[in-house]
Amino acid sequence: MKKFDFNINGSDYNVHIKHIEGDIAELEVNGTPYSVKMKQEIKSTKTPILVRKEAQSKSGDRRVLENMSPVSSGAKPSSKAIKSPLPGSVIKVLVSEGDSFKEGDVLMVMESMKMENNILAERSGTILKVCAPAGKAVLQDEVLFEVN
Amino acid sequence: MENQQKVKNLIDLRSQARLGGGEKRIASQHTKGKFTARERIDMLLDEGSFEELDMFVTHRCHNFGLENEKYMGDGVVTGHGTIDGRTVYVFAQDFTVFGGSLSETNALKICKVMDMAMKMGCPFIGINDSGGARIQEGVTSLAGYAEIFQRNIMASGVIPQISAIFGPCAGGAVYSPALTDFVLMTEQNSYMFVTGPKVVKSVTGEDITTEDLGGADVHAGKSGVSHFKVENEEEGLLMIRKLLSYLPQNNLEDAPLFDTNDPIDRIEDSLNTIVPNSPNLPYDMKNVIHTIVDNGEFLEVHRNYARNIIVGFARFNGTSTGIIANQPNFLAGVLDCDASRKAARFVRFCDAFNIPILTLVDVPGFLPGSGQEYSGIIIHGAKLMFAYGEATVPKVTVTLRKSYGGAHDVMSCKQLRGDFNYAWPSAEIAVMGASGAIEVLEGRTMSAIVNPDEKAKYMAEQVADYNEKFANPYQAAAYGYIDDVIEPRNTRFRIIRAFETLQTKKVTNPLKKHSNIPL
Numbered sequence A: 001m002k003k004f005d006f007n008i009n010g011s012d013y014n015v016h017i018k019h020i021e022g023d024i025a026e027l028e029v030n031g032t033p034y035s036v037k038m039k040q041e042i043k044s045t046k047t048p049i050l051v052r053k054e055a056q057s058k059s060g061d062r063r064v065l066e067n068m069s070p071v072s073s074g075a076k077p078s079s080k081a082i083k084s085p086l087p088g089s090v091i092k093v094l095v096s097e098g099d100s101f102k103e104g105d106v107l108m109v110m111e112s113m114k115m116e117n118n119i120l121a122e123r124s125g126t127i128l129k130v131c132a133p134a135g136k137a138v139l140q141d142e143v144l145f146e147v148n
Numbered sequence B: 001m002e003n004q005q006k007v008k009n010l011i012d013l014r015s016q017a018r019l020g021g022g023e024k025r026i027a028s029q030h031t032k033g034k035f036t037a038r039e040r041i042d043m044l045l046d047e048g049s050f051e052e053l054d055m056f057v058t059h060r061c062h063n064f065g066l067e068n069e070k071y072m073g074d075g076v077v078t079g080h081g082t083i084d085g086r087t088v089y090v091f092a093q094d095f096t097v098f099g100g101s102l103s104e105t106n107a108l109k110i111c112k113v114m115d116m117a118m119k120m121g122c123p124f125i126g127i128n129d130s131g132g133a134r135i136q137e138g139v140t141s142l143a144g145y146a147e148i149f150q151r152n153i154m155a156s157g158v159i160p161q162i163s164a165i166f167g168p169c170a171g172g173a174v175y176s177p178a179l180t181d182f183v184l185m186t187e188q189n190s191y192m193f194v195t196g197p198k199v200v201k202s203v204t205g206e207d208i209t210t211e212d213l214g215g216a217d218v219h220a221g222k223s224g225v226s227h228f229k230v231e232n233e234e235e236g237l238l239m240i241r242k243l244l245s246y247l248p249q250n251n252l253e254d255a256p257l258f259d260t261n262d263p264i265d266r267i268e269d270s271l272n273t274i275v276p277n278s279p280n281l282p283y284d285m286k287n288v289i290h291t292i293v294d295n296g297e298f299l300e301v302h303r304n305y306a307r308n309i310i311v312g313f314a315r316f317n318g319t320s321t322g323i324i325a326n327q328p329n330f331l332a333g334v335l336d337c338d339a340s341r342k343a344a345r346f347v348r349f350c351d352a353f354n355i356p357i358l359t360l361v362d363v364p365g366f367l368p369g370s371g372q373e374y375s376g377i378i379i380h381g382a383k384l385m386f387a388y389g390e391a392t393v394p395k396v397t398v399t400l401r402k403s404y405g406g407a408h409d410v411m412s413c414k415q416l417r418g419d420f421n422y423a424w425p426s427a428e429i430a431v432m433g434a435s436g437a438i439e440v441l442e443g444r445t446m447s448a449i450v451n452p453d454e455k456a457k458y459m460a461e462q463v464a465d466y467n468e469k470f471a472n473p474y475q476a477a478a479y480g481y482i483d484d485v486i487e488p489r490n491t492r493f494r495i496i497r498a499f500e501t502l503q504t505k506k507v508t509n510p511l512k513k514h515s516n517i518p519l
Helices: B003-018 B023-031 B035-044 B105-122 B139-155 B172-179 B199-205 B210-214 B215-223 B232-247 B269-273 B286-294 B337-352 B370-374 B378-389 B405-410 B434-441 B444-446 B452-470 B475-477 B488-504
Strands: A003-010 A011-021 A024-029 A032-038 A068-070 A080-083 A087-093 A105-111 A115-120 A123-130 A143-147 B051-053 B076-083 B086-093 B124-128 B159-164 B168-169 B182-186 B190-193 B227-229 B298-301 B309-316 B319-327 B355-361 B395-404 B419-425 B428-431
Touching: A003 B182, A011 B199, A011 B232, A032 B355, A068 B444, A105 A143, A105 B190, A105 B319, A123 B298, B023 B378, B023 B428, B035 B076, B035 B210, B051 B105, B051 B319, B076 B232, B086 B105, B086 B139, B105 B139, B124 B172, B124 B355, B124 B419, B139 B172, B159 B172, B159 B232, B172 B190, B182 B232, B190 B210, B199 B210, B227 B232, B227 B309, B269 B488, B286 B298, B286 B309, B286 B355, B286 B488, B298 B405, B309 B488, B337 B355, B337 B378, B370 B378, B395 B405, B395 B488, B419 B488, B434 B444, B434 B452, B444 B452
Parallel strands: B086 B124, B124 B159, B159 B182, B168 B190, B182 B227, B319 B355, B355 B395, B395 B419, B395 B428
Antiparallel strands: A003 A011, A011 A024, A024 A032, A068 A080, A080 A143, A087 A105, A105 A115, A123 A143, B051 B076, B076 B086, B298 B309, B309 B319
């Protein structure tokens, strides 16, 4: 954080302030750690400090490419489709017909815009049909899976 | 009447006014998990700072027996107070009085504080919880809405305007929030739509719930109407406080400077390895943002909408900065219609309020396809380009990896008056990707080769050659389009230094009535 060099009565003091919280300062003087209570009013404010929330998806650092919407107005209301969010080609399909999946599961890896993208499940369900096998080129909004 | 008695009367009247629609209605508001207008204002503002105005206003309607039913304040609480010591003007609709419906007098109260906010150059915050227009009043209520809209429009770009939606907001009422800079919705209880489920059902036959038609998820994720989705009202009100800490009071001031303990020359070795070796692999741009900003604090705007681009506020050496960054982790970080619109509006907000802009680039290009073309990607992409080119605030750009084609130009390139354009050594700045380019450039030679193996070999050679020549930052740097190629771990320091030297930047656009941004 902040460093100060003092010379008091001919001796050198290197003070390194490491952390201040409320009226307590953690600091080092010539390498020796001290905890110092400061005489100052603690200013409290309602305005929060932002702390990063962990990413919501469980699949580690590669994530979220999904899109769910009804197949068409004519289809059975219970049947839903997972559609391709981007035009591209399917690299591999990680589920097969009848498999059940949970929210956040990776269902497919596809290449689009020269990047690998994971198709994740937006919610839990079962695969009714795999519409796009590996190697298939798909357009945007083309149905990849029919799910219930 | 003795003066003593008069004072006592005043106190009685005040406490009566504070009850709004009565204890029973307050209790019903609480059982819905909602707070009353005054409770919300107290949570929002610094303790004891609220000064209420127009507490004794009552409506003037003489239809449908309304003349016998009057409540002091007429369904809206207005006034001013402070947030972290800085004055703001607020209104909060009181659902306990006629369902918070908007009357002529109710609108006059809101207009009064809006006018004062403009006069004093202070942010304006509206807390919406209203059933809509007060039907008994007829057209005067409509006129009331329009008076508010006109003031929203005039205040746009002069003072920050923030709308919180903590209840219903339907019909014409939605347009006031829509005209403001930021809209915030609670997960439960809040909804916005132009026509409700009943009308939708009778006109189109579509059966849809209130939640699915205009809930917080819809507007924060699909429509982009709402910039923030919060779990509850308290979180929402604190979010407004946080948001305001990044904003100036008005367009003539700078955002407040914060004392920071985060060293400006912090070296982050993790950044040297954050970009994967394979150009096909994604990574999380948010890791980069959180690493380089002060204390890892980043207030993301539109977190759930068009996630292929990230926008939000952070600080560098205590100075508020708007960040726009492509997100390779979502849709490969492409620019599509929604992402372009989202970023364009954010850039314009920052420019209007003197907030410097940092752009982090890793964009493979615009999203191809008929879907995008039919939706007008040309117009939407042009919005972002227009916003960047028009902005006169300090603009620093760092290209982390891909920056291809038109998307390179759009993402705050040097020629759109970028002040400092840096690149990491992993940057690839070119007109198009290697294989596409080779197919065009070497098409004739390639078609002459009959043997498929030989063809593939030739192609691979050409691609490698192209990548060597173009998939790097040095060609752009050779022309001065990139000011410097920087070591990733020094990014924070280089950004802070750049913004430091840009503090005295002065650029003005030609005088005109206004520009004609491709809307």
